[in-house]
Amino acid sequence: MGDRIADPAVFDEVHVSDFQFQLVREGAVALLEFDHGKANEMGSAQLSAFEALLGELSGDGSVRALISFSRRRSGRGTPIFIAGANVTERGGWSRDEVAAHVRRQRAVLAKWRRLPLFHVAVVNGVALGWGTEYLITCDYRISCAEASFGLPETGLGILPGAGGSSELSALIGLPQAMRLGMTGERISADEASRIGLVQEVCEDVDAGLDRARALAARVSRNSPTAIAAFKHAAVEGVGLGPDQRRELEAVAYEHCLDSGEAAIGRENFASIREGKPVPWGPRTLL
Numbered sequence: 001m002g003d004r005i006a007d008p009a010v011f012d013e014v015h016v017s018d019f020q021f022q023l024v025r026e027g028a029v030a031l032l033e034f035d036h037g038k039a040n041e042m043g044s045a046q047l048s049a050f051e052a053l054l055g056e057l058s059g060d061g062s063v064r065a066l067i068s069f070s071r072r073r074s075g076r077g078t079p080i081f082i083a084g085a086n087v088t089e090r091g092g093w094s095r096d097e098v099a100a101h102v103r104r105q106r107a108v109l110a111k112w113r114r115l116p117l118f119h120v121a122v123v124n125g126v127a128l129g130w131g132t133e134y135l136i137t138c139d140y141r142i143s144c145a146e147a148s149f150g151l152p153e154t155g156l157g158i159l160p161g162a163g164g165s166s167e168l169s170a171l172i173g174l175p176q177a178m179r180l181g182m183t184g185e186r187i188s189a190d191e192a193s194r195i196g197l198v199q200e201v202c203e204d205v206d207a208g209l210d211r212a213r214a215l216a217a218r219v220s221r222n223s224p225t226a227i228a229a230f231k232h233a234a235v236e237g238v239g240l241g242p243d244q245r246r247e248l249e250a251v252a253y254e255h256c257l258d259s260g261e262a263a264i265g266r267e268n269f270a271s272i273r274e275g276k277p278v279p280w281g282p283r284t285l286l
Contacts, residue, residue: 079125
């Protein structure tokens with residue numbers, strides 16, 4: 001497991017309505033902890049905070065990795081990651097207001113998926129509806145033993161509208177996406193691992209954070225431009241034909257050449273093999 005980086009700095013706090021969070025920096029890694037409302041539910045205030053944070057993370061090339069997590073527990077001791085959307089706030093909304101809100105959350109999470117850094121979630125507890133859909137925005141997902149996942153929306157007369165209907169099948173395959181979306185079944189950490197919704201299962205949130213930090217530390221040693229270019233080619237290629245995917249890869253590779261990062265890698269090959277720091281340039285995006 002990776003060592004925690006000393007002397008963490010703290011981002012400016014984002015205050016939006018009744019939602020407040022601190023994005024804590026540990027060197028090149030940012031940690032985002034959910035701890036709001038009754039059950040970390042996601043509503044209009046949270047979307048505004050995410051929009052503000054998108055600009056901050058995208059514009060700060062010194063951030064190489066993001067870890068999303070929660071230590072929240074209910075009054076009965078049930079751990080909670082994200083219990084779902086804040087549907088209570090929609091009381092009295094018109095049909096058009098609800099539709100506009102759901103389109104907005106879909107657009108925000110689509111942008112979150114494309115953050116030019118490594119994003120890993122540590123899921124401890126309930127991840128229902130929006131909580132499961134949030135995982136689609138991540139590059140890697142670590143589940144704690146107490147976690148549970150599900151898409152209950154069709155039992156409420158709607159459907160998963162923040163990516164669960166349109167994007168989840170690319171992550172776990174169409175049959176499993178159909179299973180979760182149409183049955184509303186709630187699944188365990190082990191079952192989530194079996195179907196590919198999460199990639200690892202750990203004992204608890206601290207063990208999950210240790211593993212996430214270790215992964216983030218490895219990413220942070222690499223070229224930030226190359227990391228962003230690789231993610232762009234991989235994410236944007238989902239659903240495209242082979243020729244289009246290969247062209248995305250070619251453009252991303254040539255961006256690494258044009259940015260000078262490939263030359264830096266060649267010049268510092270001995271240091272890279274020895275695990276020494278490399279003077280990568282600032283992150284540049286396609």
